[in-house]
Amino acid sequence: MRNEFALIDAITRGLGDRAAGEWISLGPGDDAAVISTTPNFAQIASIDTLLPDVHFPAEAPPELIGYRALMVSFSDLAAMRGVPRYCLVSLSIDKPQLALGADWVVLLARGMADAARELGIYVCGGNLTRGPLNIAVSVHGEVAPQQILRRSGGLPGQRLAVTGALGAAAACVRRGQMVPADSGALTPLQRAYYRPQARFDALAMIMSATAGLDISDGLSQDLGHLCTASGCGASLQSSSIPIAEGATLEDALFGGDDYELLIASDEPLPGTYPIGVLTAESGLTLDSVPLAPKGFDHFGGER
Amino acid sequence: MRNEFALIDAITRGLGDRAAGEWISLGPGDDAAVISTTPNFAQIASIDTLLPDVHFPAEAPPELIGYRALMVSFSDLAAMRGVPRYCLVSLSIDKPQLALGADWVVLLARGMADAARELGIYVCGGNLTRGPLNIAVSVHGEVAPQQILRRSGGLPGQRLAVTGALGAAAACVRRGQMVPADSGALTPLQRAYYRPQARFDALAMIMSATAGLDISDGLSQDLGHLCTASGCGASLQSSSIPIAEGATLEDALFGGDDYELLIASDEPLPGTYPIGVLTAESGLTLDSVPLAPKGFDHFGGER
Numbered sequence: 001m002r003n004e005f006a007l008i009d010a011i012t013r014g015l016g017d018r019a020a021g022e023w024i025s026l027g028p029g030d031d032a033a034v035i036s037t038t039p040n041f042a043q044i045a046s047i048d049t050l051l052p053d054v055h056f057p058a059e060a061p062p063e064l065i066g067y068r069a070l071m072v073s074f075s076d077l078a079a080m081r082g083v084p085r086y087c088l089v090s091l092s093i094d095k096p097q098l099a100l101g102a103d104w105v106v107l108l109a110r111g112m113a114d115a116a117r118e119l120g121i122y123v124c125g126g127n128l129t130r131g132p133l134n135i136a137v138s139v140h141g142e143v144a145p146q147q148i149l150r151r152s153g154g155l156p157g158q159r160l161a162v163t164g165a166l167g168a169a170a171a172c173v174r175r176g177q178m179v180p181a182d183s184g185a186l187t188p189l190q191r192a193y194y195r196p197q198a199r200f201d202a203l204a205m206i207m208s209a210t211a212g213l214d215i216s217d218g219l220s221q222d223l224g225h226l227c228t229a230s231g232c233g234a235s236l237q238s239s240s241i242p243i244a245e246g247a248t249l250e251d252a253l254f255g256g257d258d259y260e261l262l263i264a265s266d267e268p269l270p271g272t273y274p275i276g277v278l279t280a281e282s283g284l285t286l287d288s289v290p291l292a293p294k295g296f297d298h299f300g301g302e303r
Numbered sequence: 304m305r306n307e308f309a310l311i312d313a314i315t316r317g318l319g320d321r322a323a324g325e326w327i328s329l330g331p332g333d334d335a336a337v338i339s340t341t342p343n344f345a346q347i348a349s350i351d352t353l354l355p356d357v358h359f360p361a362e363a364p365p366e367l368i369g370y371r372a373l374m375v376s377f378s379d380l381a382a383m384r385g386v387p388r389y390c391l392v393s394l395s396i397d398k399p400q401l402a403l404g405a406d407w408v409v410l411l412a413r414g415m416a417d418a419a420r421e422l423g424i425y426v427c428g429g430n431l432t433r434g435p436l437n438i439a440v441s442v443h444g445e446v447a448p449q450q451i452l453r454r455s456g457g458l459p460g461q462r463l464a465v466t467g468a469l470g471a472a473a474a475c476v477r478r479g480q481m482v483p484a485d486s487g488a489l490t491p492l493q494r495a496y497y498r499p500q501a502r503f504d505a506l507a508m509i510m511s512a513t514a515g516l517d518i519s520d521g522l523s524q525d526l527g528h529l530c531t532a533s534g535c536g537a538s539l540q541s542s543s544i545p546i547a548e549g550a551t552l553e554d555a556l557f558g559g560d561d562y563e564l565l566i567a568s569d570e571p572l573p574g575t576y577p578i579g580v581l582t583a584e585s586g587l588t589l590d591s592v593p594l595a596p597k598g599f600d601h602f603g604g605e606r
Contacts, residue, residue: 030454045443054433136393138439140348229333299310
């Protein structure tokens with residue numbers, strides 16, 4: 001089962017009905033996939049890489065790795081107010097995964113298919129190489145040009161809000177609960193870490209927002225990105241920040257892996273959690289005290 | 304210079320005018336890129352990963368690695384008779400590259416920009432993580448649905464042809480010439496390896512072909528793919544196969560890395576090199592002797 005093309009066949013079988021359908025005119029098996037588009041919509045596209053012991057524990061169940069890989073990658077399209085359509089996955093695997101024969105990649109593909117089914121998308125193309133474990137996912141969707149939500153659309157005085165409670169995935173990491181005993185019975189914190197939800201369901205709720213992004217690196221850091229892009233600062237109230245059960249304010253501010261959306265708007269947006277306001281002065285404050293944006297930096301440099 | 308966002312800025316500067324323009328409504332810097340589409344065209348998409356000491360020598364000049372990474376990835380779209388539009392690059396780098404500060408990634412980006420300029424495309428999005436060197440490139444283009452060229456469109460009796468001489472890149476590898484003394488003065492074999500051309504220039508020439516793919520894994524193996532997809536076999540004449548200067552018939556048959564197109568058609572296609580015919584009997588023959596398809600297999604399994 002270690003032949004490259006046999007492994008690719010096993011992965012495609014693991015994807016099942018998620019390898020092609022509807023707007024996928026041509027799925028896996030040729031030099032490229034062919035995808036139909038919707039008139040008057042633009043394409044939106046983003047790419048992410050997930051690495052073992054950075055984005056997931058190497059020994060995590062592969063179906064959880066696959067699910068998480070797709071969801072966190074598609075979150076970037078929800079943040080732009082797009083509709084998800086398809087993704088491509090380039091997978092590098094080596095001895096530890098190959099030792100399990102086709103099982104590891106098939107379970108990974110099944111986890112991806114689960115996420116794809118929930119998102120209503122297809123995994124219509126991919127690539128397989130032998131090398132240090134690396135999962136690159138390019139995600140694609142469509143958006144009406146007038147609906148594109150950018151980071152740069154914020155204005156001083158606007159309200160800041162988030163679409164859900166923060167910090168649960170970070171609490172899972174902090175508490176060392178990242179390797180579940182049973183992938184079918186996750187604790188609530190493990191569920192937050194492995195089965196985050198790209199918030200496409202919140203698109204109607206945030207339709208009047210003028211700026212936004214998804215919180216992947218921690219609220220303070222991602223808010224810093226929004227403020228930099230919008231040319232303003234922000235003032236947060238700690239008592240307003242929705243903190244997930246089992247998490248702390250620190251988890252919510254600096255932890256990352258939430259994938260809730262952070263948005264700025266003129267009026268309150270029903271269903272979202274207000275956390276503060278954008279300010280004319282640059283820099284972040286929490287309860288009027290300066291707050292240094294910090295979060296995950298792959299290269300460990302100073303911010 | 305090791306801060307993640309400073310490195311991303313350096314890469315974007317290295318891309319220069321190739322980070323956004325024309326059909327790219329929104330380039331790097333937000334959660335996703337936004338791309339305009341052409342009415343009545345479908346999207347075509349493919350993803351590839353390039354690894355050190357598999358797809359390029361780790362110590363190769365980064366500008367050559369960047370150029371090669373884009374060209375070989377886009378070759379898949381030329382094989383579908385598409386028009387190239389944009390790509391996304393997810394890059395993992397670690398100590399050896401980071402030791403060079405921003406220089407390594409800037410030179411890599413410049414090499415990508417060179418290829419992007421020649422292809423008329425943009426590198427409108429990407430991702431940067433710290434990990435074993437890995438370059439994932441998702442490539443995107445457009446195609447009129449009636450022009451899509453598939454592997455499966457071949458019929459017994461059709462003529463087989465290739466768009467250029469084969470084997471030069473394989474000869475470069477075989478002769479151990481893969482690390483150039485001067486990246487600005489490549490030998491012809493090194494040029495074939497590092498500066499392959501995705502054959503978008505051949506699209507008009509192959510317009511009446513009914514099946515095709517690009518030769519990335521060696522003529523025999525890629526012809527095997529075309530035959531399997533088309534449900535037929537093939538008969539080759541060794542005296543007809545165009546062999547690049549400095550290469551051998553073995554290099555051409557089994558070497559890979561050519562990126563010329565292999566096509567099947569009812570009539571001879573002017574400008575292409577006829578190499579044989581498709582047959583009703585399955586299997587490949589060379590000068591009437593059975594030929595085992597062999598080429599590069601990342602997992603070293605039996606074919």
